[in-house]
Amino acid sequence: MSGRGEPGGYDPRTQRTGAVMPDRKQTIESLEIEHRVFPPPPEFAAQATADADLLRRAAEDPEAYWAEEAARLDWMSPWEQLVDRSNHPFYKWFVGGTLNASVNCLDRHLAERADKVAFHWEGEPGDTQTITYADLHERVCRLANGLRSLGVGRGDRVAIYLGMVPELPAAMLACARIGAPHTVVFGGFSPDSLRDRIQDCECTAVITADEGWRNGKTVPLKANTDEALTECPSVTSTVVVRRTGGDVGWVEGRDHWYDELVAAQPAECEPEAMDAEDMLYILYTSGTTGKPKGIVHTTGGYLTGAASTHRYVFDIKDDDVYWCAADCGWVTGHTYIVYGPLANGCTGVLYEGAPGFPAEDRWWEIVERYGVSILYMAPTAIRTFMKWGPEHPAAHDMSSLRLLGSVGEPINPEAWMWYHEHIGGGRCPIVDTWWQTETGCIMISPLPGVTPTKPGSATFAMPGISADIVDEAGNSVGLGAGGYLVLTEPWPSMLRTLYGDDERFVETYWSQYEGKYLAGDGARRDDDGYYWFLGRIDDVMNVSGHRLSTIEIESALVDHEAVAEAAVVGRSDETTGQAIAAFVTLKGDVTGDEELIGTLRKHVATRIGPIARPKSIVLTDDLPKTRSGKIMRRLLRDISEHRQLGDVTTLANAEVVADIADMAESARAAGDED
Ligand code: WT7
Numbered sequence: 001m002s003g004r005g006e007p008g009g010y011d012p013r014t015q016r017t018g019a020v021m022p023d024r025k026q027t028i029e030s031l032e033i034e035h036r037v038f039p040p041p042p043e044f045a046a047q048a049t050a051d052a053d054l055l056r057r058a059a060e061d062p063e064a065y066w067a068e069e070a071a072r073l074d075w076m077s078p079w080e081q082l083v084d085r086s087n088h089p090f091y092k093w094f095v096g097g098t099l100n101a102s103v104n105c106l107d108r109h110l111a112e113r114a115d116k117v118a119f120h121w122e123g124e125p126g127d128t129q130t131i132t133y134a135d136l137h138e139r140v141c142r143l144a145n146g147l148r149s150l151g152v153g154r155g156d157r158v159a160i161y162l163g164m165v166p167e168l169p170a171a172m173l174a175c176a177r178i179g180a181p182h183t184v185v186f187g188g189f190s191p192d193s194l195r196d197r198i199q200d201c202e203c204t205a206v207i208t209a210d211e212g213w214r215n216g217k218t219v220p221l222k223a224n225t226d227e228a229l230t231e232c233p234s235v236t237s238t239v240v241v242r243r244t245g246g247d248v249g250w251v252e253g254r255d256h257w258y259d260e261l262v263a264a265q266p267a268e269c270e271p272e273a274m275d276a277e278d279m280l281y282i283l284y285t286s287g288t289t290g291k292p293k294g295i296v297h298t299t300g301g302y303l304t305g306a307a308s309t310h311r312y313v314f315d316i317k318d319d320d321v322y323w324c325a326a327d328c329g330w331v332t333g334h335t336y337i338v339y340g341p342l343a344n345g346c347t348g349v350l351y352e353g354a355p356g357f358p359a360e361d362r363w364w365e366i367v368e369r370y371g372v373s374i375l376y377m378a379p380t381a382i383r384t385f386m387k388w389g390p391e392h393p394a395a396h397d398m399s400s401l402r403l404l405g406s407v408g409e410p411i412n413p414e415a416w417m418w419y420h421e422h423i424g425g426g427r428c429p430i431v432d433t434w435w436q437t438e439t440g441c442i443m444i445s446p447l448p449g450v451t452p453t454k455p456g457s458a459t460f461a462m463p464g465i466s467a468d469i470v471d472e473a474g475n476s477v478g479l480g481a482g483g484y485l486v487l488t489e490p491w492p493s494m495l496r497t498l499y500g501d502d503e504r505f506v507e508t509y510w511s512q513y514e515g516k517y518l519a520g521d522g523a524r525r526d527d528d529g530y531y532w533f534l535g536r537i538d539d540v541m542n543v544s545g546h547r548l549s550t551i552e553i554e555s556a557l558v559d560h561e562a563v564a565e566a567a568v569v570g571r572s573d574e575t576t577g578q579a580i581a582a583f584v585t586l587k588g589d590v591t592g593d594e595e596l597i598g599t600l601r602k603h604v605a606t607r608i609g610p611i612a613r614p615k616s617i618v619l620t621d622d623l624p625k626t627r628s629g630k631i632m633r634r635l636l637r638d639i640s641e642h643r644q645l646g647d648v649t650t651l652a653n654a655e656v657v658a659d660i661a662d663m664a665e666s667a668r669a670a671g672d673e674d
């Protein structure tokens with residue numbers, strides 16, 4: 001493991017990180033064109049929801065700003081104290097206030113927007129549903145009642161393991177309605193990953209489906225759940241959505257069909273009055289150890305941040321059709337598909353499947369069909385579309401688009417420009433939004449009607465947010481320099497702790513710099529104060545905008561009977577941002593061949609999920625180690641990226657390096673083929 005300041009970490013002097021971003025090409029590229037500035041188009045600025053005055057007011061009095069933003073929500077009883085700072089870093093927001101998130105997302109819109117579309121949903125096979133706010137309210141109430149009938153109540157944790165079907169947001173809101181924190185587990189995760197999450201927060205119920213659709217194939221969600229549940233004694237019931245109609249196993253007494261459960265329920269459901277600080281959900285994300293962290297978000301602060309940032313960053317108007325093309329299994333889906341947009345009474349698009357199914361213009365067909373006006377996606381998707389070619393978007397009328405967003409990883413200027421031209425028709429502002437599962441909502445981003453953008457820069461801190469870049473000693477590095485990104489004041493949607501592990505919460509985020517939140521990203525500010533993100537400073541990779549821990553993948557590899565030792569690094573990849581490169585030594589009696597490599601890649605996919613499948617695996621007799629026995633991941637990263645290797649004479653086994661470099665080259669070529 002290499003943490004901050006160790007060989008794999010980010011070096012503020014050179015502005016280089018051991019993690020892959022920025023690769024040299026990108027840094028040079030961004031430096032070359034960072035003088036390009038795109039001011040907000042005047043017509044856009046003239047109608048924008050967020051203006052310079054908003055920024056000024058927030059800067060003058062951030063607490064008054066957050067009080068005003070929170071007041072846009074419907075509170076059941078008002079808060080007595082805006083923020084309680086007495087027990088750093090365990091901040092509390094809107095102390096004493098009560099509210100219900102599902103009421104804010106649904107009930108309060110019914111008087112004026114009952115028939116407004118909440119979601120245009122499109123299944124991968126082409127089936128569609130138009131779901132109004134009244135429809136969604138009814139679905140949520142019925143399911144909430146159904147969950148209560150199964151004995152699920154306030155404070156119980158519920159796992160949700162579904163594809164992108166309408167029942168997924170409905171399930172999240174049904175949990176919120178009865179005060180049962182949800183933990184959504186991405187439908188691409190394996191039974192083991194599901195099991196670990198259920199066990200960690202001791203869920204009492206799981207909401208899943210028979211199967212999901214992905215790339216024309218079915219994903220065995222119920223079978224995976226059954227496998228996970230053999231080791232989850234806390235779970236007493238499951239609710240199963242019929243999606244594909246495929247055969248499933250059944251445990252009488254435990255398993256319930258969703259449609260049968262909700263049909264018997266009333267269409268109204270009394271919501272729980274939740275304390276602002278009551279947990280709304282737990283979402284697991286990879287950290288620097290093998291054990292995922294359960295990020296805890298609360299009701300009042302989180303919802304305030306979600307609704308407020310959604311409104312301003314995406315300039316939401318009543319007639320917008322907004323598409324955040326993420327999955328609800330990640331925080332982007334929580335904040336910008338479900339809680340933010342619905343709190344704002346916005347019309348959204350939900351798409352179930354893969355971008356290339358059945359053809360490479362599926363997304364653009366959707367944009368055209370629903371008249372999407374705001375589109376939010378990850379750079380990895382943009383780069384995939386670049387690869388597929390501009391003729392696909394060009395074949396569709398996308399003149400409805402007026403604003404584009406990017407999230408999940410640094411966007412390289414080339415992808416930014418392509419997005420701007422080929423998707424935005426040269427007329428749409430782009431908001432490059434930096435945030436994390438932990439921050440709950442966008443922290444650094446342009447305001448589309450105010451901020452002149454520079455391709456590749458997330459620009460400035462949001463209203464009400466205080467950020468800085470510091471050096472190793474914790475001193476602000478000022479303009480034109482790089483270092484570690486910190487947030488210097490608490491904010492409403494900040495994580496409150498790691499589930500069941502206050503100590504790791506303090507240690508991970510608050511122990512490096514007195515009173516400051518350490519984000520784990522390297523960044524620099526240019527002379528104009530624009531933030532440029534440079535990638536993680538720890539052993540966390542970012543593959544297609546998904547956070548993965550090197551250690552988690554190493555554990556999965558070592559868990560295979562043939563493997564003695566494994567080291568995993570992220571190397572830069574044209575499409576996915578980073579790709580997983582593994583280096584493996586085998587047990588003495590095992591001979592390695594192509595077949596074994598295939599088996600090991602599959603093994604990791606089975607253990608964690610297909611997103612964790614290594615792109616290349618090098619079998620080697622030895623791994624480069626320091627004399628104290630620490631694996632030099634930094635060196636493996638340099639090898640993987642064809643970087644000049646520094647002094648290797650301090651290694652205990654310098655002779656292995658040349659061999660590994662040769663093998664990495666051929667493994668890389670093979671990995672790029674699939
Ligand atoms: C990490 C957080 C935020 C929702 C999706 C990912 C990287 C995220 C950007 C951006 C550069 C970005 C950071 C961050 N990241 N957005 N606009 N520019 N880097 O959430 O899984 O919690 O990952 O993603 O490294 O720490 P996450």
